[in-house]
Amino acid sequence: MPANGQRALEAQAVLAGVPRVPGAPKPDPILVASSIVRRFGGLSAVDVTHVEIQRGSITALIGPNGAGKTTFFNLLTGFDAPDEGTWSFNGRSMGKLSPYRVARLGMVRTFQLTKALNRLRVIDNMLLGAKGQRGEHLWASLLPFLWRGQEAKNTERADVLLKRFSLDAKRADFAGSLSGGQRKLLEMARALMSEPELIMLDEPMAGVNPALTQSLLQHIKMIREEGSTVLFVEHDMDMVHDISDWVIVMAQGQIIAEGPPGDVMKNPEVIDAYLGAHHEKALTESGQSLTTGDPT
Amino acid sequence: MDFSFVLGQSITQALGVTAIIYCLAAMGLNLQFGYTGLLNFGQVAFAAIGAYSVGVIVISFGASLWAAIPIGLLASVALALILGIPTLRLRADYLAIVTIATSEIIRLLVRSIALRDTFGGANGINGKMGQAFHDLNPYHADIDLPFLTWTRQDLWVVTVGWTLIAIFTLATWLLVRSPWGRVVKGIREDENAVVSLGKNAYVYKMQALILGGLLGTVGGIVWAIAKQSVQPDNFVPDVTFFSYTILLLGGAARVFGPIVGAIIFWFLLVFVGEFLNQMIAAGWITFLLPTDVGPIRFILVGLGLMGLMIFRPQGIFGDKRELALDAR
Numbered sequence: 001m002p003a004n005g006q007r008a009l010e011a012q013a014v015l016a017g018v019p020r021v022p023g024a025p026k027p028d029p030i031l032v033a034s035s036i037v038r039r040f041g042g043l044s045a046v047d048v049t050h051v052e053i054q055r056g057s058i059t060a061l062i063g064p065n066g067a068g069k070t071t072f073f074n075l076l077t078g079f080d081a082p083d084e085g086t087w088s089f090n091g092r093s094m095g096k097l098s099p100y101r102v103a104r105l106g107m108v109r110t111f112q113l114t115k116a117l118n119r120l121r122v123i124d125n126m127l128l129g130a131k132g133q134r135g136e137h138l139w140a141s142l143l144p145f146l147w148r149g150q151e152a153k154n155t156e157r158a159d160v161l162l163k164r165f166s167l168d169a170k171r172a173d174f175a176g177s178l179s180g181g182q183r184k185l186l187e188m189a190r191a192l193m194s195e196p197e198l199i200m201l202d203e204p205m206a207g208v209n210p211a212l213t214q215s216l217l218q219h220i221k222m223i224r225e226e227g228s229t230v231l232f233v234e235h236d237m238d239m240v241h242d243i244s245d246w247v248i249v250m251a252q253g254q255i256i257a258e259g260p261p262g263d264v265m266k267n268p269e270v271i272d273a274y275l276g277a278h279h280e281k282a283l284t285e286s287g288q289s290l291t292t293g294d295p296t
Numbered sequence: 297m298d299f300s301f302v303l304g305q306s307i308t309q310a311l312g313v314t315a316i317i318y319c320l321a322a323m324g325l326n327l328q329f330g331y332t333g334l335l336n337f338g339q340v341a342f343a344a345i346g347a348y349s350v351g352v353i354v355i356s357f358g359a360s361l362w363a364a365i366p367i368g369l370l371a372s373v374a375l376a377l378i379l380g381i382p383t384l385r386l387r388a389d390y391l392a393i394v395t396i397a398t399s400e401i402i403r404l405l406v407r408s409i410a411l412r413d414t415f416g417g418a419n420g421i422n423g424k425m426g427q428a429f430h431d432l433n434p435y436h437a438d439i440d441l442p443f444l445t446w447t448r449q450d451l452w453v454v455t456v457g458w459t460l461i462a463i464f465t466l467a468t469w470l471l472v473r474s475p476w477g478r479v480v481k482g483i484r485e486d487e488n489a490v491v492s493l494g495k496n497a498y499v500y501k502m503q504a505l506i507l508g509g510l511l512g513t514v515g516g517i518v519w520a521i522a523k524q525s526v527q528p529d530n531f532v533p534d535v536t537f538f539s540y541t542i543l544l545l546g547g548a549a550r551v552f553g554p555i556v557g558a559i560i561f562w563f564l565l566v567f568v569g570e571f572l573n574q575m576i577a578a579g580w581i582t583f584l585l586p587t588d589v590g591p592i593r594f595i596l597v598g599l600g601l602m603g604l605m606i607f608r609p610q611g612i613f614g615d616k617r618e619l620a621l622d623a624r
């Protein structure tokens with residue numbers, strides 16, 4: 001596995017000075033959210049007091065099932081509306097913005113249940129990701145000479161990305177014929193077509209076989225090296241340890257801990273949240289115990 | 297029994313005015329359902345708007361046909377907006393419910409006694425509403441080829457009708473292979489995925505609803521001009537369902553699907569009907585009355601279409617690989 005690049009070292013150096021407390025301020029936040037509350041009936045699915053995401057880093061949002069991670073994602077990207085709260089992206093307030101506007105501003109997400117567009121070819125899936133296409137306007141679409149040049153440039157870019165994600169052989173196939181892992185790759189590549197500043201991946205590794213997981217992790221690191229910020233949801237701590245610069249832990253809708261991966265995983269509150277009273281049990285699939293005897 | 301008569305009637309009808317009207321309606325559904333995934337079950341409402349615009353404006357108000365056509369098209373856009381604004385933000389099913397209800401509301405409205413002075417009640421509107429169009433007829437004689445018989449008037453309508461279909465087919469082809477087409481096809485597959493890539497799905501769905509509705513309205517205008525009469529009970533939901541049948545027969549999301557579908561559908565319907573009529577007249581079938589033929593031809597054609605859906609579910613032009621993906 002190649003060593004982490006320049007950006008990783010930078011991000012880790014910057015974050016080294018950040019206090020390890022929930023809601024810690026970051027030196028250069030790309031996303032800031034305050035007092036976000038989303039209730040479903042009497043249940044507060046999300047109740048986040050304050051959170052900041054450092055620009056140029058890979059931040060993992062982890063937590064046990066039902067912690068509110070995906071709901072929080074939906075709120076930030078406009079797919080759901082919070083009952084209370086404000087949040088800003090690049091200093092711009094994002095409350096009440098339609099999800100398509102959020103995406104246009106450079107905050108692009110993927111979904112936990114992969115949304116490959118089945119009856120579109122892989123290359124068309126990719127091209128859909130490109131921003132500011134003239135040919136997407138109804139009248140201009142009837143006049144191919146208006147958009148052909150732009151389309152050729154986008155296709156070139158899509159082909160480069162497909163090659164990078166090892167999907168170039170599938171270029172002309174329907175996306176519906178891809179395997180589950182390939183769909184995850186396609187969805188990520190498609191999101192990159194829009195050149196997002198912040199890419200939000202909802203469980204990018206879920207349902208992907210271990211061999212492909214390694215390649216997915218490399219792709220996520222590549223995104224950081226190219227200058228984008230990554231925020232991703234995951235519940236497997238092993239994955240998080242390898243690639244993230246900073247980890248935010250949610251449980252029962254609240255942020256309970258923050259810090260570099262090594263620190264967070266030793267945090268007794270995090271262990272409690274994941275395992276309840278059964279501290280002695282191994283935390284990860286590989287059986288490597290993250291608890292060191294008495295957690296206190 | 298006169299087999300060449302049966303064949304001639306079938307071919308004439310398969311290329312005739314009715315086929316043109318249904319082809320236009322199915323082309324609209326192709327844009328809405330085939331490409332964008334919108335379930336418009338009220339396409340007949342758009343056709344009724346077109347036909348009644350011509351009838352009301354020309355006969356009831358005594359204005360020009362050339363004013364009636366653009367007004368009809370505008371009314372069609374207005375109807376699409378009224379239907380789309382509340383429903384397109386919701387799940388696809390709601391549009392289906394609202395459109396089928398609207399098509400019945402419009403039919404019952406125009407046949408109501410209260411509005412009889414304008415819409416003519418159950419008798420509809422009759423009169424030379426298409427005269428301005430027929431005045432432009434360049435043909436001087438009826439056509440009477442071995443398998444093709446049209447009056448001079450029908451020939452003119454058929455000429456213009458197929459020309460319009462050719463133009464709209466070209467436009468559809470340009471639309472669906474453009475980036476615009478890619479976005480609407482993406483919406484058909486998964487709206488949220490398209491939204492997450494920064495596209496305003498709502499606007500695209502509205503555009504598809506309006507364009508598809510306009511095609512249905514053009515069908516209605518052709519109806520009024522060709523038949524010189526509009527009656528409320530011509531605009532029953534069956535028209536929508538036949539249009540869907542035609543679309544699926546030809547193959548949804550195929551540019552030429554509606555054309556092939558309309559020709560085959562009307563050929564089969566007329567062929568089966570005329571064939572049964574001839575058999576009864578010749579005394580070969582004794583257990584049926586001529587009045588039974590109408591319903592029975594629909595039963596037979598329906599069985600044939602069921603067979604098609606079972607053995608070739610993608611329609612004539614469809615791609616079976618593509619259909620298989622749908623089941624996932």
